[in-house]
Amino acid sequence: MYARVDIELTNRCNAKCTFCPRDQTPHQGLMTPEIFEQSLARTIEYRTLVEEILHTELSVALCGLGEPLLNKHAAAFTRRVKAEGFRCGMSSNAALLDERRGTELLDAGLDEIFINVGERDERYEEIYQLPFERTRDNVVRFAQQAEGRCDVWIVLVDYRHQPDHTAEMKRYWQDLGIKYFQEYEIINRGGALFVDHMQFEQLPELAEARAILADGGTQPLCGAPFGYLFVGYDGNYYLCCSDWRKEVPLGSVFERSFSDTVGDKLRHVVSRAPICRTCNLDPINRLTEELQAIGQGQSGPAEREALVAEMAEHSTMVIKALEKLQPGISSVIPETLAAAPPVPEGRTLIPLTIR
Numbered sequence: 001m002y003a004r005v006d007i008e009l010t011n012r013c014n015a016k017c018t019f020c021p022r023d024q025t026p027h028q029g030l031m032t033p034e035i036f037e038q039s040l041a042r043t044i045e046y047r048t049l050v051e052e053i054l055h056t057e058l059s060v061a062l063c064g065l066g067e068p069l070l071n072k073h074a075a076a077f078t079r080r081v082k083a084e085g086f087r088c089g090m091s092s093n094a095a096l097l098d099e100r101r102g103t104e105l106l107d108a109g110l111d112e113i114f115i116n117v118g119e120r121d122e123r124y125e126e127i128y129q130l131p132f133e134r135t136r137d138n139v140v141r142f143a144q145q146a147e148g149r150c151d152v153w154i155v156l157v158d159y160r161h162q163p164d165h166t167a168e169m170k171r172y173w174q175d176l177g178i179k180y181f182q183e184y185e186i187i188n189r190g191g192a193l194f195v196d197h198m199q200f201e202q203l204p205e206l207a208e209a210r211a212i213l214a215d216g217g218t219q220p221l222c223g224a225p226f227g228y229l230f231v232g233y234d235g236n237y238y239l240c241c242s243d244w245r246k247e248v249p250l251g252s253v254f255e256r257s258f259s260d261t262v263g264d265k266l267r268h269v270v271s272r273a274p275i276c277r278t279c280n281l282d283p284i285n286r287l288t289e290e291l292q293a294i295g296q297g298q299s300g301p302a303e304r305e306a307l308v309a310e311m312a313e314h315s316t317m318v319i320k321a322l323e324k325l326q327p328g329i330s331s332v333i334p335e336t337l338a339a340a341p342p343v344p345e346g347r348t349l350i351p352l353t354i355r
Contacts, residue, residue: 003050003057005043005258006241007036008064008233009071015093016129017116019159021192024244027234030071035235036080038253044084046229046258053324063091063114064233065244070096075104082109089113091155095130097138102145112151114182115139118159118169140176153180161186191278192244197292198280205291209284216308219333220283221315222276225265226322229258237261239268242281247274262325266332283311 010030013022031039040060047058060081068074068090081088090105091114105113117124117135124132143152154173158166170181188198200206213220225240231253232238232246239248248268250261269276276282280289290307293299322329 003054003227003229004059004061005039005046005229005231006061006063007031007039007043007077007231008066009036009062009068009074009077010233011065012070013065013067013093014070014095014130015067018127019157019186019193021189021244024189024192025065026246028066029233031073031077031233031235033073033076035233035253036073036077038235039231040080040084042231042253042258043086047086049259049325054321057087059087059089061089061091063089064230065241066233067093067096069101075101075108078105078110079108087111091116093117093128093130093135094138094142095128095135097142099141099145102138102142106145106149110150112153113142113146114153114155116155116157117173118156118166120169120172136176139173139178143177151180152178153182154178156181156183157186158183159186186280187242188278188280189244190242190247190275195280197289198285200278200280200285200288203288203292205288205295206284208291209287212287212304212308213284213311216312218308218312219270219315220287220311221266221318221333222269222279222282223314223318224281225269226262226318239265239275242279243275245275259325262322263329263332266322266329270333283315287311 008031010028011025012028012030013020016022043058043060050056050058062068062074062077062081069092071077074090078088078090088110089112090110094115094117117139119127120136121132124130124135139152139154146152154170156166156169166183173181186195187193188195224242228240230238230241230243235253236246237250237253237256237258238246239250250256250264272282272284277285279285287304287307290299290304294301294304319330319333
């Protein structure tokens, strides 16, 4: 089981991407050195458990829900992470990744950076609300600086639902010397981002998905809250990085350890409340989407069976790992699927514009 701690340097951002529900964050701020040091101390503490019990590596990502380079301590925090022996990554839109910041990050020992630049020219400026030429030049220069020192990845989010466009953008960046890419479908950020085909509670396939899993005896569990641990800029643990509205705070790094939050996380994941039931990464919702695709002729029974088998295997793996961390924790899981509570009235969603 791979494990990573995401330490949120800030949830503020200098971009205004149309596929990002930025205005859904209830509060925004910058992580202070005091909170960072305690977050790092908790990470060091948890690494001991991960290595001794799960026999796997724990890495650190300095990202969260915002642009980490807005935090003036980004390079210093990177240096501290590396000094403690962790592999350190960062995510950025690169608009602030000028030569000085790039040099500071490389000198601090940054291992990898994931840069979200999925458009170009006027289209980029329309979607991201940032100057494209500056961003492009920053990416190219940093990639050259980082050669042999830090892996530079371009993140391509297929928010258009146009694979040909994603392939075109990949070729564009390859021609500029970029070697590594991560491609993602749109993520609805726990339901904070309104996407037409992800209104799961309104889809008839949801009941079918629940019935399929119940008949198969599968209690599907999302592993994200356990494999990718999240500390907010304010020093609170949160369920996962899809908790865009910070609806599931799990206590402060000054009061609790990572392992103290495991039981609370599992209860939220099993109940699917409040955010899992609207998240497109939730296993039941993933199966709902698959059934919808079958109904539209875009998939078939074999793909559905493969997905169900994958989820069962993944859930078993998650429980085995959690049992090693906290013996007896599987008692939290009911024998049958819990009834999904209704979505609260008055919840504000923002639209996703597909062009």
